[in-house]
Structures are given as structure tokens and as C-alpha cells.
Amino acid sequence: MEEKEKIRITVDIYGQTYTILGTDSPSHVRQVATLVDNQMRAIRERNPYLDTTKIAVLTAVNSVHDLLKLQNEKEALEQELKKLKG
Amino acid sequence: MEEKEKIRITVDIYGQTYTILGTDSPSHVRQVATLVDNQMRAIRERNPYLDTTKIAVLTAVNSVHDLLKLQNEKEALEQELKKLKG
Numbered sequence: 524m525e526e527k528e529k530i531r532i533t534v535d536i537y538g539q540t541y542t543i544l545g546t547d548s549p550s551h552v553r554q555v556a557t558l559v560d561n562q563m564r565a566i567r568e569r570n571p572y573l574d575t576t577k578i579a580v581l582t583a584v585n586s587v588h589d590l591l592k593l594q595n596e597k598e599a600l601e602q603e604l605k606k607l608k609g
Numbered sequence: 610m611e612e613k614e615k616i617r618i619t620v621d622i623y624g625q626t627y628t629i630l631g632t633d634s635p636s637h638v639r640q641v642a643t644l645v646d647n648q649m650r651a652i653r654e655r656n657p658y659l660d661t662t663k664i665a666v667l668t669a670v671n672s673v674h675d676l677l678k679l680q681n682e683k684e685a686l687e688q689e690l691k692k693l694k695g
Contacts, residue, residue: 579665
């Protein structure tokens, strides 16, 4: 298997610049950055007195929550597929 | 449908206390908090000079990246199921 070359992509999130190193396409990394930025701004709207670190941690909490939920949904689909395939 | 009662759960993440308001079980919220805390500590290990906000933002970036990947995988499974069911 050919190893994918790692590339550096620079994105802005909540007024700060981040350099992301990885094998993902720039468009994927930018999509992720935009989603994080939007979610941080939405949390600040609802909690104007939170500092940036807490806003970022709560954004991570929301994402990990969604991730666990989606993991369960994916496992349920895999079980269903397994049954259908016999 | 009965509306679930919202409860307040207090967790510690990276040395700070957060109060999470939601309908999830305390054990789910604690699992999420532990995952975020672990991921923040892992990022700090690899990047000892990052400040806490940047560590938290990069944790959110990783989680959203995993989330998008999982969403694609889930959609592929749903397509496969749809085909099998005719």
C-alpha cells in the first residue's frame, strides 16, 4: 500500500490560525475547521460570558457526544446488515 | 411523546469544572468528559507548548473530523441496507 503524503493546511478557527498536518484533502480540513468555528460561535451566543477555552472544550464535548451517538447508530446498522446477509 | 427531564451534571475536564445540562444519563456525560480530557492530554503530550485554548480547539477539530468520517461510513451502510431490502 502506498503511504499517503502528509500535507500542512492552515485554517482560521475563532480568530486563531492553526496548522493541521495530515493526509486529508484541504477541502475536508477546511470543512472541519468551519464546523468547529460555527459551533464555537453558536456556544458563545448562548453563553456570552464563557472564556474561549471553555467554549472550545464545550465544542469538543458536543462533538464527542455526537460521535458516540453515531457510533451506536453505525453498530446497529452493522448488526442489521449482518442479519440480512445471514 | 413524554418530554425527557433535563438534568445538570458536573464534570471535570482538564482541571476545570463544567456543568452540562441535558437529557443524557450521568454515565454518558461522564464518558464524554473523560474522552475529551484524555484527548486534550494526548494532544498536550505531543505539543507541550500549546496553550489550553488551542489544545481544546484541536480536540474539537479531531472529533469533528472523526464525526464526518463516521457520517460517511453510516451513509454507506444505509445505502447497502436499502439495496439489500430492495
